Amino acid sequence: MTRFLVRRVLQGLVVLWLITMAVFALFYVAPNNVARTLAGRQASPETVALISHRLGLDEPIWTQYVGFVWRALHGDLGFDYYHQVPVTTIMAQALPVTMTLVLGAAVIWVSLGVTNGVLSAVRPRSVTDRSLTVFALFFYSMPSFFLGLVLLYGLYYQLTLHGLTIFPAGGTRRSPAASAPGCSTWSCPGSPSPWCRPRPTPA
Numbered sequence: 719m720t721r722f723l724v725r726r727v728l729q730g731l732v733v734l735w736l737i738t739m740a741v742f743a744l745f746y747v748a749p750n751n752v753a754r755t756l757a758g759r760q761a762s763p764e765t766v767a768l769i770s771h772r773l774g775l776d777e778p779i780w781t782q783y784v785g786f787v788w789r790a791l792h793g794d795l796g797f798d799y800y801h802q803v804p805v806t807t808i809m810a811q812a813l814p815v816t817m818t819l820v821l822g823a824a825v826i827w828v829s830l831g832v833t834n835g836v837l838s839a840v841r842p843r844s845v846t847d848r849s850l851t852v853f854a855l856f857f858y859s860m861p862s863f864f865l866g867l868v869l870l871y872g873l874y875y876q877l878t879l880h881g882l883t884i885f886p887a888g889g890t891r892r893s894p895a896a897s898a899p900g901c902s903t904w905s906c907p908g909s910p911s912p913w914c915r916p917r918p919t920p921a
Contacts (some may be wrong), residue, residue: 738790742782742786751766752768752770752775753766753767753769753770753773753775756769756799793806834850834854837850838850838851862883873885
């Protein structure tokens with residue numbers, strides 16, 4: 719068991735290392751010049767060279783990669799020049815939404831998985847067992863991005879066409895109905911929160 723865990727951990731580290739190399743390589747494959755983009759089209763070559771020097775883009779590629787990995791290991795994932803904030807700040811802001819999505823999806827798939835497993839075990843080789851097996855394999859084989867589009871089309875587009883504005887098109891902001899008495903960001907009687915639609919997709 720210990721050998722298995724050690725082997726898995728080492729394989730995970732190798733995969734993580736390959737991912738860092740791929741991400742770093744994509745930065746150089748991109749056709750645009752980062753320093754030129756940050757400086758603007760009207761910037762002089764001296765300004766572009768200064769920005770390139772400050773970002774370390776004029777250093778050898780292996781030096782940049784080592785610095786990239788070293789900073790990532792110490793929690794420095796870079797700076798988002800579009801939003802003018804560190805990347806870790808953006809990740810921290812998205813963490814509550816991500817955790818809510820993950821936990822909500824986990825509740826759904828655990829509930830459905832245990833229920834399907836118990837029903838299949840109680841009635842093996844029955845119509846119920848085979849139907850639940852087909853149901854599980856169908857949704858397990860369906861890509862999550864496709865299922866998300868199907869749910870978006872059915873729960874938002876089609877319902878909206880029929881005058882039922884129950885589910886939002888996207889986002890995590892509460893709907894206007896959530897400002898009614900007894901309602902909150904998370905739930906509101908008669909008006910499901912935007913949090914409830916994405917959860918079945920990863921589940």
